[in-house]
Amino acid sequence: MNHTEYRRQPTASMLINESVPSRKIENHQICLFCKSNRHSEVSCINNHLSLEEKVEICKRAGSCFRCLNHKIKKRHLSSSCRANVKCDLCSGRHVTVMCMGKGKAREEFSKTENNDSALSNASIRKRVMLQTIIVKISGAKQKHMIRLIIDSGSSGSYISEFAARKLQLKDIGDETVVHGLFGGLQKKEEHKKYVINLSNVDNSFDCALNVMEQKTICAPIPKLENMKLIEEFKNCGINPSNLTVNENFCLYESNVNEIHGLIGADYEGKLFTGEVKNLTSGLVAMNTYFG
8 A cells, every 4th residue: 555545545533523513522633734623643644734834833832753743741752752653655653644654754753863853944845054153252350252143034133141151251232122033923122231352264354243142142053064065165265264273173062063143134134245156966155254
């Protein structure tokens, strides 16, 4: 039986529920995927969502990718799932509704588990390289190197609370900001303000920026490790600081991939040189005064 044929076959639980229309299951069993109250997501065969879309729904619901449990008191990551489940299609350790074909589901789940704390816009099918760079940062008494991200979606620039403390920065006041979050939510926060000095690795460029303090900038972002892409950079004469500088020399708390600075739209436009290189791999290298 192939995957398409399976989706057309009603399960026993579905037949029972459909034969008794008045019977409704508990709220926590309402199907995550099609919102039906006649079956749970485990027995859902009415939707045509991709595995990637289902995974995103599970993330928002705090659901395990393997057993689809999302009860608040029993929530857990798929990597620690102890449920005795088995796929009817590929015999993988996940419920059948999360399978996209023999062998493929295991590979996709492996990728998902290894990136549970990744940014929300990370893709399972295609990895998107975000704009990160290593810079030197100076405080009143301390100097360090940090990894920062360039994010035009942010109206302001930030430094992590950890970096501000390590650099012994002296705040110059407070600022209340209303953050417009993804999904239309708004959140009001008060931030300490600092003046920081940034320079590129070879000290040929430096500038002073007004930034705000944020407890955590974002989840750790892995550096580029694809040797073919790295070789392409070299052939094009590009030497990203993320590759040439040992990450162990950068300021970090517990993970070398941590991001401790963010340059937003308030400074981003002034830092790009205008030089752009389109690589054959599909990546686009955009030069800044920091490299």
